Amino acid sequence: MSGAIRLRGHGTRLSSYLLRAGAALAVLSLAACRGGVQSALDPEGPQAARLAKLWWLFFYVSAVVFVLVMVALVAAVRRARVRRDETLTALDVTDEPTVAPAPAGERRMTNAVVGATAATVVIMFVLLVASFSVGRALSARLEQNNKVTIEVTGEQWWWQVRYWDVAAENIFITANEIHIPVGEPVTVQLKSTDVNHSFWVPNLTGKKDLIPGKVATIWLRADRAGLYRGQCAEFCGFQHAHMAFYVVADPPEQFNAWLAEQRGAAAQPATAQQQRGQQVFMHATCVMCHTIQGTLAGSNIGPDLTHVAGRRTIAAGTLENTRENLSSWITDPQTFKPGTRMPANKLAPEDLQALVEYLQSLK
C-alpha cells in the first residue's frame, strides 16, 4: 500500500515536471519564431529555406514522438500501479518459479514493443533521407554562372573578405562585412590561415567549416534586401564569440555603386588634422599590420582599413563603428576582446584625435 502511494506521488511529480518541460519548450520555440537578423527560422534564401523546412520537419516529428512516449509512459505507470494493487494480496509467497503460458496481455505488450520499434526505425529512415537530400541540395551550385565570387578567410578573430574579378585592378579586400546583390547567386570560397573556423549566416545558409590548407566553396543567394548577421560557428580560441560579421544584401544598382567605391583607393586626407592622423598611422604600430590602399601601409596581418569608415562595426561585429568606440578600441582593445592580436596603443590625446579623425574620413 505504501508502495502504491509512493508510486502515485512519484507519478504526479513526474507529470508536473513534464508539464513544466513542455511549457519551457513551447516558450523557446515561440521565441525562436520571432527571427531577426540571425535566425535559421527566418530564411531569406533558397538554402536557408531548405534548412528551415528540414528543421520544422524534425521539430514536428520529434514533438509528436515525445508526446506519444510521454503518454505511454504515464499510462504504463498508472497501469502498473493498478495491477500491483490487485495482485498484491493474491500472490503466494514461494520460492518455486511459476511456469505458465504467457497471458494474452503479455502478447499484446510484445506486439506493442515490436510495433513501436518498427515505427522508430521507419521514422529515423525518413529523417535520414530528408537530412541527406537537404545536405546534397545545400552543397549544389545554384546556377552555372555566378557573377560574384567572394573569398572569405577566417583569422583569429575576424574575417578577411576578398572580392575576385577577372580584371586584377578590380580585386579588393575588405573585412567583416560582405555585400551581395539581392537575387543573384554568389560563390563564397572559404579559407583559413590559422585554425578551423566556420562560416554561418543562419538567414542565408548553413554552416561550412573553414579549414587551413583547404578551400571550401558554398553558394548562397539572398532573396530579400536586408542585413544578416553571421557568426563563427566552430570554436577557434579566446574570442570565438566575438568573431561575427554582417552580410548586407543590396539591390543590384546599389551593390554596383558599393563595388565601384570599394575598388578605389582610400580618400586623401582633406584637413590638416586628417593629414596629421595619416602621419600618426604611418609612424605608429598601425602600419605594421593594416593596409590603406593608396598609401605606404600595406601589411595584411590585420583588417584592411582602406574604407573602414564605410563599415557598420569594428572588431568583427563587436563594436559599433563610432568615434568613441574607435578611439577606445585603438587605446585598449584588450578590454573589449581579451586576447585579440591588436596591441594596446599609447598615443598622445591629440594624436589619437587626429588618427580617429583620419580613419573616420576613410569612407
Add this chain to the structure above:
Amino acid sequence: MRQRKTNGASSLIPHPSSLRAVALSAWLVVAGALFGACERERREFKPAPPPAPLGNVAQSELSPGAPQPTPPTKNPAEDQAYALNEGKRLYDQYNCTGCHFHGGGGIGPPLMDEKWIYGSDPANIFQTIVEGRPNGMPSFRQKLPDDQVWQLVGFVRSMSGQLPKDVSTTRDDHMNARSSEQRTEQQGPVSTGGKPKSAEQSH
C-alpha cells in the same frame, strides 16, 4: 583497540576507513599535482607596463680596466611558451624572414648560429630591434609595442637554442629546412669582436 587484539587475523587487513583515507590522500596528491600544472604559466591579456627603458647596453665584453661582468637581462617573455609562440608568429608576419630568413640568414646575418655581432643578451637584441643597426637593420622604434619586441627577442634567442626546451616553440605547420627551436642544441653564444680567439667556445 581491544577488539582488534582479540581478533588477530583481521588486524592484518587495514580497517576500511584507513584504506579510504590512503586512497583519498593519494587522490589529493595527484589532483594537486595536476592543478599545479595548470598554473605553470599564466597568460596576461593586458601586459604589465614595459620594463624601464634600457640605458647604455654593453655591446662588447671589452672594457677599460678590470672586466665588469654585467648580469644578463631578464626577458619577461622567455619563460612563457605562449609568448615565444607569439614571437615566432610575429617574426614571420613582420617580415623578419625577408632578410634573416628562418634563422639561416641571407640579406641579414643568420640568427641560428653562435655569433652575435651586437651581443647575445636579451637587452642587446631588444636594442637591435628598437634602434636598428648599421647596414640594413631598420629601426622599429614606436612601430612595435615593447611586449611584442620582448616576444621577438625571446624567439630569436630560442633559434640558437638559448632557451629551455619546455618553452621553446615547436615545429612549423609548413615545410621547414631545420628542426624546431625545441630541438635545437645550444649554440655559443660568442660575440664577435668581444673575446680573444682562445676564449671562444669550441664546437
